[in-house]
Amino acid sequence: MQIAIVLFDGFTALDAVGPYQTLGPLPGAETVFVAARTGPVKDDTGNLALVATRTFAEVTRPDLVVVPGGPDVPVRDQELRDWLRAADATTTWTTSVCTGSLLLAAAGLLEGRRATAHWLWLDRIRQYGVEPTSERVVFDGKYVTAAGVSSGIDMGLALAGRIAGDDHAQVVQLMTEYDPQPPYDAGSPDKAPAHLVEMMRSL
Amino acid sequence: MQIAIVLFDGFTALDAVGPYQTLGPLPGAETVFVAARTGPVKDDTGNLALVATRTFAEVTRPDLVVVPGGPDVPVRDQELRDWLRAADATTTWTTSVCTGSLLLAAAGLLEGRRATAHWLWLDRIRQYGVEPTSERVVFDGKYVTAAGVSSGIDMGLALAGRIAGDDHAQVVQLMTEYDPQPPYDAGSPDKAPAHLVEMMRSL
Numbered sequence: 001m002q003i004a005i006v007l008f009d010g011f012t013a014l015d016a017v018g019p020y021q022t023l024g025p026l027p028g029a030e031t032v033f034v035a036a037r038t039g040p041v042k043d044d045t046g047n048l049a050l051v052a053t054r055t056f057a058e059v060t061r062p063d064l065v066v067v068p069g070g071p072d073v074p075v076r077d078q079e080l081r082d083w084l085r086a087a088d089a090t091t092t093w094t095t096s097v098c099t100g101s102l103l104l105a106a107a108g109l110l111e112g113r114r115a116t117a118h119w120l121w122l123d124r125i126r127q128y129g130v131e132p133t134s135e136r137v138v139f140d141g142k143y144v145t146a147a148g149v150s151s152g153i154d155m156g157l158a159l160a161g162r163i164a165g166d167d168h169a170q171v172v173q174l175m176t177e178y179d180p181q182p183p184y185d186a187g188s189p190d191k192a193p194a195h196l197v198e199m200m201r202s203l
Numbered sequence: 204m205q206i207a208i209v210l211f212d213g214f215t216a217l218d219a220v221g222p223y224q225t226l227g228p229l230p231g232a233e234t235v236f237v238a239a240r241t242g243p244v245k246d247d248t249g250n251l252a253l254v255a256t257r258t259f260a261e262v263t264r265p266d267l268v269v270v271p272g273g274p275d276v277p278v279r280d281q282e283l284r285d286w287l288r289a290a291d292a293t294t295t296w297t298t299s300v301c302t303g304s305l306l307l308a309a310a311g312l313l314e315g316r317r318a319t320a321h322w323l324w325l326d327r328i329r330q331y332g333v334e335p336t337s338e339r340v341v342f343d344g345k346y347v348t349a350a351g352v353s354s355g356i357d358m359g360l361a362l363a364g365r366i367a368g369d370d371h372a373q374v375v376q377l378m379t380e381y382d383p384q385p386p387y388d389a390g391s392p393d394k395a396p397a398h399l400v401e402m403m404r405s406l
Contacts (some may be wrong), residue, residue, distance in 0.1 A: 012377065017220040017251075021352065024248060031250045040243070040254045045227060048220075051243045051252040090363025098380075112292030118380060133370045136384045149224065149378025150356065157385040170389035171399050176217065177301075177321060179390030180383035181339045183361040186373035196374050 003031045003061035004087065006100075007041040008074055014149050015068030016050065016096040022156025023064065025172050026164055034059045036079060040045075044070045055170045056083040058199040061090045069098030069118060069150070075106040084109065093159060095144040097152035104143070105130050116146035119189050120200065134188075149173060150187075207236045207265035207290065209303075210244040210255050211277055217352050218271030218300040219253065225359025226267065228375050229367055237262045247273045259286040264293045267362075271355070272301030272321060278309040287312065296362060298347040300355035307346070308333050316343040321351035322392050322402065337391075353390075356381060395400060 003023055005016050016033075024031045035041050035052035042049045056079065064086050074080060077162045084107040088094045096104050097172035101117045105108050114131045116122065118136045125132050136147045139162075146155035157178070161169035186192035206226055208219050219236075227234045238244050238255035245252045259282065268290050277283060287310040291297045299307050304320045308331035316320050317334045319325065319341045328335050339350045340358045342365075349358035360381070364372035389395035 012222040012224075013220050020251060021215075021217040024250065031248070031266065033251065045234070047227065048223060048236065049254040051254065053250070069366065078322070084239070113211070120292070128324065136382065137386075139340040147382075150379045150381040150383070153353065154384050161386060166387065167396075167399060169389045170395055171403065173385060173389045174355045174392070174395045174399060174403060175351070175391055177231050178383075178385055179339065180349075180381075180385065181357050182376060182381055182383065183340075183357065183364060184369065184373050184376055186376045187311055187380055191382065192373055192377045193370075196370060196377060200377060 001026065001029050001063040002061070003029050003066065004034045004059050004063045004079070005066045006032065006068065006147060007033055007035040007050055008080060009042055010044045010070045010072055011041070011068045012070045012098060012149055013043045013048050013050065015070070015100065015152055018152030018196050019066045019095065019097060019156040021176055022153055022160055022172055023066070026160060027168070032059060039150060048071040059087065062087050063091060064093045065095065067096040067100035067103050069096065069100040069102070073099045073102050075102055081107040082089070091142065093142050093144060093145070095155065095159065097146045097155065098148050101125055104145070113143055114138055115140065115143065115145040115148045117145065145188070204229065204232050204266040205262070205264070205267065206267045207237045207262050208234065208269045209271065210236055210238040210253055211283060212245055213247045213271045213273045214244070215301060216246045216251050216253065217353055218273070218303060218355055219269070221353060221355030222269045222298070222300060222359040224379055225356055225363055225375055226269070227302050229363060230371070235262060238387060249332035251322050262290065265290050266294060267296045267334045268298065270299040270306050272299065272303040272305070276302045276305050278305055284310040294345065296345050298349070298358065298362065300349045300358060301323050304328055304348040307348070313346060316346055317341055318343065318346065318348040319350045319383070320348065323325055
């Protein structure tokens, strides 16, 4: 099975690396990082680059696609949209993290479906005929969308379980020692202090 | 403040990217990825490379050092050990994730201190005069060590709170939507099914 993780200028690094770390160990999986050109692709801060190992033209029949998000995703990038549509025609699973669901939606792949996104951008997927939901990981048919940034870890484990069974997914969780103990309980707008949520909404 | 994240062949990607995503937003922070040479550095699977932006020689006075781990960390790499010792002489914080603590310990930086590591490798830090503890994030003076792979996210948030205050750290948690909902409760050897823990210990 080929896992294709999409990179584009301005992606958020953890959006890509969370699913990579949890889906990569799938039995028989080959993971490729795909972009318009091979070579380094800079993230949303410009301080980190991940290396794309395949061009879009070289990845024609991926089995599983992961689309990370970022604060300013290229929803009008025609090459990316065309590739997403073509790849999706043969995938078993098409997935996204964070605002990556905006890219799937802009490519017309989520119309009439339930999907999620980073809480700050969640309403924007409505314009593409998508039903937004604030659940952390949403399965709708072969489409799996995850909420903001770190949720790609939960999505990767959930999907690994669907594909390879509970024992496999639990081994991955144990190997990544994913026993979260955040020092604060501020990971969603329902839980974080109201003044911080308001500040972020106003930016 | 300069944050230096160390890269070496065979590092685990999430070990580096978890702290990067949570510490990078510190006010006034400049994050650099440092290695023996600039350019792509491959992770433990060989499928992903992160780009080192500075050589060890170019980073002489980092304020905060992050050392990721991997399944086979280069504890005998003299250049890396020398750099860790020299950098540590002026850091405000010296940190590690996963088996990265083995590298700090091998450089002689953790002697007599309490530290943690990935659960499968935890006992190995004892040989360097370090007291192992299975806590997820351990502060001992300016040394902060985190357990396996994903624990670097918790470490980054805890340290961000110490450096820039609770509001800042909670904004980072909210921005990364770190409201973990793992689909299984198998993230530590105390919680995972015993047969899976045994299988991993036997590998």
